[in-house]
Amino acid sequence: MRWRARGAGAPSRDEDGFFHRGAEVTRIEAFVDAAFAFAITLMVISIDQIPDNIGALRQALKAIPSYAASFLLIALFWRGHADWSRRYGLDDRISQRLSLLLVFLVLIFIYPLRMVFDALFSWISGGWLPTTFTLEGVSDLRLMFAVFALAFGSMGLASGLLYLHAWRRREAIGLDALERDLTRHAMLRWAIIPLFSLASLALALWMPVIPGMPWTAALPGCIFFGLHGVQILMPIQQRRILARHGLGKR
Secondary structure, eight states: OOOOOOSTTOOOOOTTSOOOOOOSOOHHHHHHHHHHHHHHHHHSOOGGGOOOSHHHHHHHHTTHHHHHHHHHHHHHHHHHHHHHHHHHOOOSHHHHHHHHHHHHHHHHHHHHHHHHHHHHHHHHTTTSSOOSSOOOSHHHHHHHHHHHHHHHHHHHHHHHHHHHHHHHTHHHHTOOHHHHHHHHHHHHHHHHHHHHHHHHHHHHHHOOOOTTOGGGGGHHHHHHHHHHHHHHHHHHHHHHHHHHTTOSOO
16 A cells, blocks of 8 residues: 655645545556546447548537447546545555456446447437447347446446445544545445446336336436436535535535
8 A cells, every 4th residue: 555644744635625645656547547548449439430421420420429428427437446546545455456346347338338328319319319239129128228237336336345445444544534524425425326226227127118108118227317416416415524524615
């Protein structure tokens, strides 16, 4: 493990309330950064699909919304790992294994991720925005949602386990009262992802499509809009924690 000592001349807290313990970029951090960059690259149009006329370019540009949404979601997990590395400065075996697990999952995650957003934007636009695959029935739709829930939930779980590991090492790395409160908050924030994913998975596997209400087939995907709403509210609680410790504004 590695971190900067605190004391005379020590750096002040970051805006999120943590001291910066990461003294240098480790090999596992560099590997994680490279893996996330590679995952994002895989989502871009491959070399054999470079547009060779205006029509093909127009179709390629229509894929930007689903690519942008996929990019933002992957960036969420990258930022979570980057913040974790900066806050806690851990580089032990458990940290390395959990980081490698996150890399493994993100490289699998990109495929169902792009499929879900392709389908979403194609549905919203009435087919004007293209999709690169076809769904032949409700069973295909449910399978897509199930795979997405498994991948998304697993990534959230891996990220949450990193924060849980930091919590268990709180004495060794010297977390103060504010940092402990913020770490508990971060664990809750990441735990919400696998919980919503389990609910989505349960709907995808067991909820029947109600006759006359075909939109019920999309409920396993729609449940994640609720997750987005919860994640928007979480920073409010974080600001309250900072205010309770005399930092920031309530």
